[in-house]
Amino acid sequence: MEKLKCTISMSDGVLNIRLSGSIDHHTVRKIREEIDGELYKGGVKQVVLDFGGVDFMDSSGLGLILGRYTKITDMGGKLTLRGLSDDIMKIIKLSGAEKFIPIEKIEKKEKPTKPDNADKKQEDRKRSLS
Amino acid sequence: MKTKVQNVFRAQFSAKSINESWARQTVSAFAAQLDPEIVELADIRTAVSEAVTNAIVHGYKNEGGTVYLTVSYTYDRVLTIAVRDKGCGIEDVRAAMQPLFTTDTTGERGGMGFTIMKSFTDKLRVTSRLGKGTLVTMTKRLSSGDR
Numbered sequence: 001m002e003k004l005k006c007t008i009s010m011s012d013g014v015l016n017i018r019l020s021g022s023i024d025h026h027t028v029r030k031i032r033e034e035i036d037g038e039l040y041k042g043g044v045k046q047v048v049l050d051f052g053g054v055d056f057m058d059s060s061g062l063g064l065i066l067g068r069y070t071k072i073t074d075m076g077g078k079l080t081l082r083g084l085s086d087d088i089m090k091i092i093k094l095s096g097a098e099k100f101i102p103i104e105k106i107e108k109k110e111k112p113t114k115p116d117n118a119d120k121k122q123e124d125r126k127r128s129l130s
Numbered sequence: 131m132k133t134k135v136q137n138v139f140r141a142q143f144s145a146k147s148i149n150e151s152w153a154r155q156t157v158s159a160f161a162a163q164l165d166p167e168i169v170e171l172a173d174i175r176t177a178v179s180e181a182v183t184n185a186i187v188h189g190y191k192n193e194g195g196t197v198y199l200t201v202s203y204t205y206d207r208v209l210t211i212a213v214r215d216k217g218c219g220i221e222d223v224r225a226a227m228q229p230l231f232t233t234d235t236t237g238e239r240g241g242m243g244f245t246i247m248k249s250f251t252d253k254l255r256v257t258s259r260l261g262k263g264t265l266v267t268m269t270k271r272l273s274s275g276d277r
Contacts, residue, residue: 025150026147
């Protein structure tokens with residue numbers, strides 16, 4: 001998955017934005033404009049940025065978060081982050097943003113430590129040895 | 131003593147943002163030959179994305195050019211990634227490497243690129259000459275393959 005998409009829904013002043021795909025300098029611009037377009041429509045009390053479908057994020061994503069945080073708080077609203085993977089959390093912690101932006105905790109799933117095809121590779125190795 | 135290089139690849143590509151994902155995936159696929167941990171590959175992808183983005187955005191100021199990428203690994207699993215541009219160069223490398231340093235005035239870039247490269251690899255070296263370009267070299271020792 002490489003493209004970045006966002007699904008936006010609004011209910012009782014809460015703007016829910018679910019992101020999926022990869023966030024980098026190339027993909028972030030369109031999404032930023034889409035989100036800001038919704039913010040400027042007004043009536044937003046809270047924004048929930050959901051990263052549950054994001055498979056990659058670099059500092060461009062951090063810029064997206066910090067930029068939206070500034071805009072939303074200037075408008076008197078609140079920003080909450082949801083669905084942050086360990087990889088994304090690592091980047092956020094480097095900036096210290098977790099100290100002032102609320103983050104919803106997610107239930108941890110058991111993560112494999114090796115790439116998806118690692119088991120297959122091991123099987124292939126065993127087969128070639130036998 | 132430096133260990134001998136086991137494998138190397140070199141690529142050059144247009145300084146266009148669409149190539150950022152290609153660059154990180156290509157380096158990740160090359161590093162995957164060493165069967166690293168998933169978290170190591172994720173760190174490599176992020177560090178490469180930052181270095182290539184810097185070359186495109188800051189080195190060439192989004193006006194195009196060529197990015198030069200050289201990646202190698204040694205017999206003792208040390209991966210070296212070099213990203214070079216022939217763009218404008220950095221006036222004060224030490225200042226640019228400070229966390230939250232940014233030349234961006236829109237508030238949309240966090241100034242965390244070098245900080246991420248530094249913390250996601252073992253060693254980061256940046257050399258730059260004004261008007262000549264910048265070379266970013268990152269090294270990372272991958273965990274032992276005997277798992």
